[in-house]
Amino acid sequence: MTTASAEGARERLPRASVARLPAYLLALDGLWSEGTKLTSSHELAARSGVSPEQLRKDLSFLGSYGRRGVGYDVAQLRGHIGSVLGLEEPNRVVIVGVGHLGHALAAYGGFAERGFSIVGLVDDDPAVVGTTVAGLVVRPVAELADVVASGGATIGVIATPAAVAQQVADALAAAGVHGILTFAPQTLQTPDGVQVRAVDLASELQLLAFHGRHREHAKA
Amino acid sequence: MTTASAEGARERLPRASVARLPAYLLALDGLWSEGTKLTSSHELAARSGVSPEQLRKDLSFLGSYGRRGVGYDVAQLRGHIGSVLGLEEPNRVVIVGVGHLGHALAAYGGFAERGFSIVGLVDDDPAVVGTTVAGLVVRPVAELADVVASGGATIGVIATPAAVAQQVADALAAAGVHGILTFAPQTLQTPDGVQVRAVDLASELQLLAFHGRHREHAKA
DNA sequence: TAGATTGTTAATCGATTAACAATC
DNA sequence: TAGATTGTTAATCGATTAACAATC
Numbered sequence A, B: 001m002t003t004a005s006a007e008g009a010r011e012r013l014p015r016a017s018v019a020r021l022p023a024y025l026l027a028l029d030g031l032w033s034e035g036t037k038l039t040s041s042h043e044l045a046a047r048s049g050v051s052p053e054q055l056r057k058d059l060s061f062l063g064s065y066g067r068r069g070v071g072y073d074v075a076q077l078r079g080h081i082g083s084v085l086g087l088e089e090p091n092r093v094v095i096v097g098v099g100h101l102g103h104a105l106a107a108y109g110g111f112a113e114r115g116f117s118i119v120g121l122v123d124d125d126p127a128v129v130g131t132t133v134a135g136l137v138v139r140p141v142a143e144l145a146d147v148v149a150s151g152g153a154t155i156g157v158i159a160t161p162a163a164v165a166q167q168v169a170d171a172l173a174a175a176g177v178h179g180i181l182t183f184a185p186q187t188l189q190t191p192d193g194v195q196v197r198a199v200d201l202a203s204e205l206q207l208l209a210f211h212g213r214h215r216e217h218a219k220a
Numbered sequence C, D: 001t002a003g004a005t006t007g008t009t010a011a012t013c014g015a016t017t018a019a020c021a022a023t024c
Helices: A015-033 A041-048 A052-061 A074-085 A100-107 A109-114 A141-151 A162-175 A201-213 B015-033 B041-048 B052-061 B074-085 B100-107 B109-114 B141-151 B162-175 B201-213
Strands: A071-073 A091-096 A116-123 A136-140 A155-158 A179-182 A195-198 B071-073 B091-096 B116-123 B136-140 B155-158 B179-182 B195-198
Touching (some): A015 A041, A015 A052, A015 B201, A091 A100, A100 B100, A109 A116, A116 A141, A141 A162, A155 A162, A155 B201, A195 B201, A201 B091, A201 B116, A201 B155, A201 B179, B071 B074, B091 B100, B109 B116, B136 B141, B155 B162
Parallel strands (some): A091 A116, A091 A155, A116 A136, A179 A195
8 A cells, every 4th residue: 555645545436425524524514513532333324315335435535534343433533524624724605696595595594504605796787786785785797706816716606597597507617616506507618627516406306206206215 | 018097118227317408408408499399319418417328327317318410309308307207297385484595495596497396385483474475475483284285285395493493393294294305404304205305505616625625537 | 252343355245337239 | 212210128337235243
């Protein structure tokens, strides 16, 4: 073994394992706030909705942070997963589109404790521009590049109608963000190096409708 | 082959294929609204963000609805996927929690054309109960069972704080919904037969943060 | 030590990609 | 027919599960 970086011998994280890390982090936060300092793969897995085997396998990709016969130190594991995800410093986020959804996102208080800070709000409606939402003044879309740059944002959230989502994505990419979270039901094209994650609420409901029809298995 | 049901020889849809059907539906809607009546696996795949091979494989599980050398009939395929997902009749939805997010969901006009109808809003805040949002009067949480039953809802949406999400889930399950979409960052336990899908915005952002740190690959 | 629990290897399973035969 | 495009089979790849050795 050629000891990769100073911290832990992480080789290559499988995409599926990475996708579960936020759930582990959430479960660890829950344990910590209950005063639990030490946990086991069984307890943590149960709170994350996975099997103990899968949890241990996932954690093994991060390096070994448990102790055999003992378990996992909650604070240490929490810190380590946070560091792998890149959450030591708050990641700065700009929200484009301050309609009902954008407003809801801006007002949501839970982002701060999970590693994010909202540094800018942008909209193209003159009735909304200039108003203050969650302590931030809404800026016109023409100033998007400046909002991103001066706020030091690395992530953009698109909460606009689908019709303008692609041009907003183009503008965000040009402004230099490296990630985009979009709520618009619309496939987006972005340059290499700009990651897109799409959350489409109607699609989620459609999958629930499907499972409602074809259920004989069950649960999550 | 033992010709399964009257419509198409569908055997067993892989979970991963099902998860992509909503995207295909969205792409087909786009084509249809542009007046395109006939499409190819290449065109449809490009608009859905998958490879043509994967699209054809997925569609093959539904039965054969294309014509070799010709392509796919947009309207027919659209109807067929909609029928597989269970969207011919609107699926009725109750939203619990009419804060900013619940309000945004209730006010969003796009659900109707994608197979859903919001039939009830519930909240526990006396200041909100009784107000009208998106044409519906917000009902107290004590009446949840009645709202679900009289509205004929099969799906519940949880847009409450995490602290009460589990008890809302219990109430929704008891009221008889078969699917729950939750936005609360909280693992939910539900009885067999009640499917849960969780959308956690902070988790999505955390995955973007990760990819921002570890990028050498790129794109979506 | 004995019991507990992790980390890892091996076996299974499912999903994706590639190739191509069927057929319009 | 020749060209195009699907549907399906086979090969590869990745993810999950199971088993167990390492070790606290």
